Amino acid sequence: xxxxxxxxxxxxxxxxxxxxMLKGGVIMDVVTADQAKIAEDAGAVxxxxxxxxxxxxxxxxxxxxxxxxxxxxxxxxxxxxxxMAKARIGHFVEAQILQSLKVDYIDESEVLSPADYVxxxxxxxxxxxxxxxxxxxxEALRRVxxxxxxxxxxxxxxxxxxxxxxxxxxxxxxxxxxxxSKSEDELYVAAKELQAPLELVREVARTGKLPLVLFTAGGIxxxxxxxxxxxxxxxxxxxxxxxxKSGNPAARAAAIVKATTSFDDPDVLANVxxxxxxxxxxxxxxxxxxxxxxxDRGW
Amino acid sequence: MKPIGVLCLQGDFREHLLTFxxxxxxxxxxxxxxxxxxxxxxxxxxxxxTVIDKLSNIFGLRDSIIKLISQGLxxxxxxxxxxxxxxKLVDGTQTQQTFGGLDVVVQRNAFGSQLDSFEEDVDxxxxxxxxxxxxxxxxxxxxxxxxxxxxxxxxxxxxxxxxQGNILGISFHPEVTGETAVHxxxxxxxxxxxx
Numbered sequence: 001x002x003x004x005x006x007x008x009x010x011x012x013x014x015x016x017x018x019x020x021m022l023k024g025g026v027i028m029d030v031v032t033a034d035q036a037k038i039a040e041d042a043g044a045v046x047x048x049x050x051x052x053x054x055x056x057x058x059x060x061x062x063x064x065x066x067x068x069x070x071x072x073x074x075x076x077x078x079x080x081x082x083x084m085a086k087a088r089i090g091h092f093v094e095a096q097i098l099q100s101l102k103v104d105y106i107d108e109s110e111v112l113s114p115a116d117y118v119x120x121x122x123x124x125x126x127x128x129x130x131x132x133x134x135x136x137x138x139e140a141l142r143r144v145x146x147x148x149x150x151x152x153x154x155x156x157x158x159x160x161x162x163x164x165x166x167x168x169x170x171x172x173x174x175x176x177x178x179x180x181s182k183s184e185d186e187l188y189v190a191a192k193e194l195q196a197p198l199e200l201v202r203e204v205a206r207t208g209k210l211p212l213v214l215f216t217a218g219g220i221x222x223x224x225x226x227x228x229x230x231x232x233x234x235x236x237x238x239x240x241x242x243x244x245k246s247g248n249p250a251a252r253a254a255a256i257v258k259a260t261t262s263f264d265d266p267d268v269l270a271n272v273x274x275x276x277x278x279x280x281x282x283x284x285x286x287x288x289x290x291x292x293x294x295x296d297r298g299w
Numbered sequence: 300m301k302p303i304g305v306l307c308l309q310g311d312f313r314e315h316l317l318t319f320x321x322x323x324x325x326x327x328x329x330x331x332x333x334x335x336x337x338x339x340x341x342x343x344x345x346x347x348x349t350v351i352d353k354l355s356n357i358f359g360l361r362d363s364i365i366k367l368i369s370q371g372l373x374x375x376x377x378x379x380x381x382x383x384x385x386x387k388l389v390d391g392t393q394t395q396q397t398f399g400g401l402d403v404v405v406q407r408n409a410f411g412s413q414l415d416s417f418e419e420d421v422d423x424x425x426x427x428x429x430x431x432x433x434x435x436x437x438x439x440x441x442x443x444x445x446x447x448x449x450x451x452x453x454x455x456x457x458x459x460x461x462x463q464g465n466i467l468g469i470s471f472h473p474e475v476t477g478e479t480a481v482h483x484x485x486x487x488x489x490x491x492x493x494x
Contacts (some may be wrong), residue, residue, distance in 0.1 A: 008419055014416045014433060017433045021310055022308040023311060025346070043350050044350075045347045046347075081349060082413065103412075104412055104436070105413065128413065151426065
């Protein structure tokens with residue numbers, strides 16, 4: 001790991017600061033430098049460099065791991081926007097390698113095969129910031145405790161089915177609202193039930209919001225899906241397979257960017273939804289046998 | 300006081316709105332051309348400059364913003380906002396445009412990757428106490444024209460804040476550190492300009 005040169009870099013404020021700048025934006029999965037350029041030209045606020053998009057990981061099966069450093073280097077050189085990359089849950093050496101490659105954010109992601117079924121990465125040990133997935137508030141706050149600097153609701157990656165993303169953002173933000181209506185003496189049990197530290201639970205109850213930026217992910221395939229997530233209260237969206245598994249990636253990417261900005265303007269949404277060609281072929285999450293659901297990875 | 304417009308296309312516009320709110324200064328969200336009517340100043344927030352550039356084009360704001368800046372509308376850019384106010388860029392993308400207004404050359408991502416981001420107290424001309432600022436994949440000003448004054452530098456001399464008439468551009472984010480002094484400074488510029 002690189003040593004911090006001083007106490008002014010890689011502080012929580014600096015780590016969380018980049019997430020603040022990404023708000024209102026779309027982060028796109030890319031598997032080549034060419035795709036990264038298309039994403040940047042379409043208005044992506046950052047790209048996620050990976051070897052296979054979730055739909056292909058799902059279709060091909062096998063163990064999914066961190067990407068080849070050459071691929072990550074190529075994508076970093078191809079674009080001027082931030083580049084994120086995925087490490088397996090609990091695989092702190094993949095994270096050390098990604099930090100050495102100077103990616104701007106690491107996604108400790110359930111889309112890859114977990115390396116540790118008990119522990120997540122101790123993210124405080126790293127200078128590079130981490131984004132982590134969550135399906136509920138307790139999970140989100142456990143990731144905050146471990147040093148995550150940004151959150152994303154998990155959804156069900158590689159399906160094009162937005163229903164799980166909807167369920168997770170409703171759960172997370174609904175639990176935030178529920179906490180903020182509790183009295184001080186009810187927070188002890190709330191912390192126990194959420195399996196999250198009391199101090200963080202108190203902070204959420206007091207402020208009525210999450211301590212970190214919350215993007216949403218997993219199944220977003222259309223401009224309307226992106227706008228739906230923004231209207232639900234997401235700070236931004238990750239689009240994985242939805243762009244480069246569709247008929248016209250550049251047009252769809254640009255349309256999703258516009259929809260994410262103008263999420264509350266149905267006239268704009270109607271316009272940007274026109275003539276995009278085929279959306280990715282979806283899989284209904286209900287048809288997925290439980291062992292194949294990625295959102296169940298991580299705890 | 301007429302409200303200050305905050306460009307709300309992408310980025311940390313909410314933090315700018317909250318900072319002005321803390322100061323009791325009225326604001327309006329700018330997302331469409333008509334939102335630019337009746338504002339006393341305009342803030343271009345932090346975010347991704349390439350994205351804000353594209354969206355301002357797509358949503359038909361670009362020409363109006365350029366016109367208002369040329370007419371003397373007080374305008375304040377932080378980080379990506381500074382990039383968008385620069386006349387010239389180093390390390391921009393091939394298609395990237397700016398609104399212009401500041402006769403400066405700005406280099407994007409001048410410090411490197413996110414690992415090189417930092418927080419720092421910065422002396423600011425016209426503000427008594429140092430400003431606590433976050434530099435996130437920040438740009439710097441590499442050249443300035445004759446009419447541009449420097450309002451903030453790093454200890455090593457690199458320029459991170461400039462003003463030219465009614466236009467203020469800074470590399471950093473006072474809006475994410477709980478600082479209000481720079482926003483107060485800009486609000487005073489707006490009052491004085493009485494646009």
